[in-house]
Amino acid sequence: MSSRKDQNAAARMVRDQIAKEQRRKRTMWISIAAVSALVIAGLIGWGIYAGSKTTDYTAPRGANAAGNGIVTGSGPVVVDEYVDYLCPHCKSFHDEAAASIAQLAADGKITLVTHPVAYLDGASTNRYSTRSSAAAGCAAEYGKFTEFSDVLFDNQPAEGGAGPTDDDLIVLGRQAGLGDDFAQCVRDKRFLTWTNHVSEEAGRAGVTGTPTVLVNGKPTQASAAQIAAAVAAAGGATPSAS
Amino acid sequence: MDERTGWSRAQPWVSLLVRLGLAGIFLVAGGLKVTDLAANGRAVNAYQIMSYDAAMVVGAIQPFVEIVVGLLLLVGLATRLAAWLSAGMMVAFIAGISSAWARGLNIDCGCFSKGGQLPPGVTPNYLPEIFRDVAFLAMAIFLIIYPVSRFSLDARLDRPFSAGLPADDDVLEEESESSEHTAPRRERA
Numbered sequence: 001m002s003s004r005k006d007q008n009a010a011a012r013m014v015r016d017q018i019a020k021e022q023r024r025k026r027t028m029w030i031s032i033a034a035v036s037a038l039v040i041a042g043l044i045g046w047g048i049y050a051g052s053k054t055t056d057y058t059a060p061r062g063a064n065a066a067g068n069g070i071v072t073g074s075g076p077v078v079v080d081e082y083v084d085y086l087c088p089h090c091k092s093f094h095d096e097a098a099a100s101i102a103q104l105a106a107d108g109k110i111t112l113v114t115h116p117v118a119y120l121d122g123a124s125t126n127r128y129s130t131r132s133s134a135a136a137g138c139a140a141e142y143g144k145f146t147e148f149s150d151v152l153f154d155n156q157p158a159e160g161g162a163g164p165t166d167d168d169l170i171v172l173g174r175q176a177g178l179g180d181d182f183a184q185c186v187r188d189k190r191f192l193t194w195t196n197h198v199s200e201e202a203g204r205a206g207v208t209g210t211p212t213v214l215v216n217g218k219p220t221q222a223s224a225a226q227i228a229a230a231v232a233a234a235g236g237a238t239p240s241a242s
Numbered sequence: 243m244d245e246r247t248g249w250s251r252a253q254p255w256v257s258l259l260v261r262l263g264l265a266g267i268f269l270v271a272g273g274l275k276v277t278d279l280a281a282n283g284r285a286v287n288a289y290q291i292m293s294y295d296a297a298m299v300v301g302a303i304q305p306f307v308e309i310v311v312g313l314l315l316l317v318g319l320a321t322r323l324a325a326w327l328s329a330g331m332m333v334a335f336i337a338g339i340s341s342a343w344a345r346g347l348n349i350d351c352g353c354f355s356k357g358g359q360l361p362p363g364v365t366p367n368y369l370p371e372i373f374r375d376v377a378f379l380a381m382a383i384f385l386i387i388y389p390v391s392r393f394s395l396d397a398r399l400d401r402p403f404s405a406g407l408p409a410d411d412d413v414l415e416e417e418s419e420s421s422e423h424t425a426p427r428r429e430r431a
Binding site for chain 1: 277278279280281283284285287288290294298299301302303304305306307309310311314319320323324327349396399400
């Protein structure tokens, strides 16, 4: 009787041992599967990033030497503005300050470099930021960058939905005085890679949001008054009383 | 005694709640970022902890890792491992936000948004962000200590092997033993 009990106990111990071993193995395989899933997910992210990296681009006419912005004017003080055509604050900045900034450029006080970055592609359903920036490249190519930018901000879509399509952008281009060659350029998506380059260079320069304004490389609040004051300070002149 | 049994009964349900809560946090955080990897890279870059290129790579990988950890927690597979990973990420996030705060950076943490530089005049919310991540860290630590939860794939996988056929054996054995009117077997073993 007691020997049978011992047998039972021994059998139980062996079974427990086997169950333990099985559990250990199972935990190991589950862990390996989970880690593999993580590694694969990471590789997918890396692959998407590597695939989207800018390789070749052609800057449109009117771009600066670095090819990451469109130049207006040729004054001694350099004003860099980073804007996304979908960003609401960029529109209010544009509405408030564009005229006075254009005046500074026309007066020969500043060299304005506009960087039309595509930071907000996640905020439209059809990558409006990228497409509008590429179309602005086309507008620069045919000499109407400022005019086209004005039209884009005047017709800014709301965030979250679908922005104007390429066909809509061509119609907006006509309002800015652009013609068939511009339309062809937009359809060819000729400056899409340039837009990627502009955005990447802006990120590299530490621009994390829009609008960002630099006066001779110094971050300045995006308002007409602050920019005028910074330009006056950088140019060594006092702001005129008029 | 009652309290202990009460807790052992409640614990898998509490673990379930914590597990699903943490899963939701990671799935939402990852899902918001996965649609715009470049934007997330810029948010990482805004911390100025690594080079721009490294930040872009981390920014591209992170949302996918968050989603996988979220899915593991959601189905309850490799729960303890997923909890360790969650805790590790939370520690990294807390360290990143603290370091940005210490260096006087004026950034959005980018935890559930695009992140980046805040416009002038907007003050960052570092303290609430850190408190929130500490709460998430506590949830992860709870799961490391109590990984067993209801409705988990881990438990489902455990059953057919160790608790299926051998359990029937055990029942037979106990019956035969009790019919022998001997001392309880637990004391002998």
